[in-house]
Amino acid sequence: MAQQKIPEVVVDRLPTYVRALTLLREEGISVVSSQELGVRLRVTPAQIRKDLSYFGRFGKQGRGYNIDNLIRELRSILGLTKEWPMALVGAGQLGQAILRYTGFVPEGFRVVAAFDTDKRQIGRKIGPVVVQDVAELPQTVVERNVDIGIVAVPSATAQGVIDTLVRSGIRAILNYAPMSPHIPENVLVREVDPVVALQSMTFYLKLDEKQREKAAQ
Amino acid sequence: MAQQKIPEVVVDRLPTYVRALTLLREEGISVVSSQELGVRLRVTPAQIRKDLSYFGRFGKQGRGYNIDNLIRELRSILGLTKEWPMALVGAGQLGQAILRYTGFVPEGFRVVAAFDTDKRQIGRKIGPVVVQDVAELPQTVVERNVDIGIVAVPSATAQGVIDTLVRSGIRAILNYAPMSPHIPENVLVREVDPVVALQSMTFYLKLDEKQREKAAQ
DNA sequence: TCCTGTGAAATACTTCACAGCT
DNA sequence: AGCTGTGAAGTATTTCACAGGA
CATH class of the missing domain: 1.10.10.10 (Winged helix-like DNA-binding domain superfamily/Winged helix DNA-binding domain)
Structure with missing residues (x-):
């Protein structure tokens, strides 16, 4: 077959x-x-x-x-019988929320390392991990067998972070940055973008309002 | 035309x-x-x-x-020339992160009210709003002309919250709860679910691994 | 009787390819 | 010469509808 x-x-x-x-x-x-x-x-x-x-x-x-x-x-x-280690980049507001999010682990996804460039974040323990310097990312990804990267940095720096992840051998990216990244064919990406979700709803909300106005005439 | x-x-x-x-x-x-x-x-x-x-x-x-x-x-x-007021339900970990998220306002989306059932959260000021009792939701939605609701409560209570939002006249819902809600035809929903995004990537990651194994034989 | 599994039909979406404007 | 706008062609996806097993 x-x-x-x-x-x-x-x-x-x-x-x-x-x-x-x-x-x-x-x-x-x-x-x-x-x-x-x-x-x-x-x-x-x-x-x-x-x-x-x-x-x-x-x-x-x-x-x-x-x-x-x-x-x-x-x-x-779906490949959900094993645990998938993930690496997070960006330990700011959003990154911290992701680190504290309890929905990943029951489904077999575990953030095993977090990275930032901000000296004030490095060394801090947030949720299950201690924030490391981004410079250590490539080595950690290899050592810990990380296939999935999570990007939670501002748009302006996201492409650089993504390039680093790709060079380190990551095969899938969950991108929270509101931009459309350049990524090689063989690397997967999924965008998490609430604003885009909202913006496609407002189209229909507006349409609906127009129709009501017309009906009210 | x-x-x-x-x-x-x-x-x-x-x-x-x-x-x-x-x-x-x-x-x-x-x-x-x-x-x-x-x-x-x-x-x-x-x-x-x-x-x-x-x-x-x-x-x-x-x-x-x-x-x-x-x-x-x-x-x-897309209807983005006006500002869209939104109401958030659930002021826990996730809800607080949403309240502090700075990506909505530049695009014209503003959380104007937040609700919780937890007495310890009610009255707290988080980001731009003071958390109110869910009991006040219907009135606030009408008064403040809210069309969009954000659901950030646990799955188990999400359907009840959604029903309340719908009864209050909300027309669109951004759902962060990992469940598929029952909603009337005329109400819009978008799911924000990073786990689902991850789970469709692992299918391809696993496929890729299988192919490598085969190639290595 | 009820409900699956599935070719075939219907529909939806994407890409082609080119006339026509700048 | 370059690029849009768009019917028509080509794919992809969804739904139909029914044979056949429990």
């Missing part, structure tokens, strides 16, 4: 399936149909079935999916 | 165009071609031209786009 190419959109949806399934499990539910899961996630049942079908046959006809089993399968597909 | 329906993906890209154009302007550049902008953003020039063509004709043949003008047009299209 030649592994067909999986669409990126499909991969992007899998984590939300895992999350919803985990919440269902906490409610004591053990089996779910694509219909029921679709209602929760506001997606069509056909989409869920189609997405899962890229990876295997996990359901039982007439019943649905065993939640424990499906969670296990999806976590394995 | 009947306004044709604009694809959502197009709207979602506009804020990144604004961002890139703004950075170009700061570099002192005043005109840009779709080609040049595409290189910055890692998208095709055709996509940029096509996206813009849904809204009008902003370029000059043979030259490109006047940056000042295009920024102004896009900001107007």
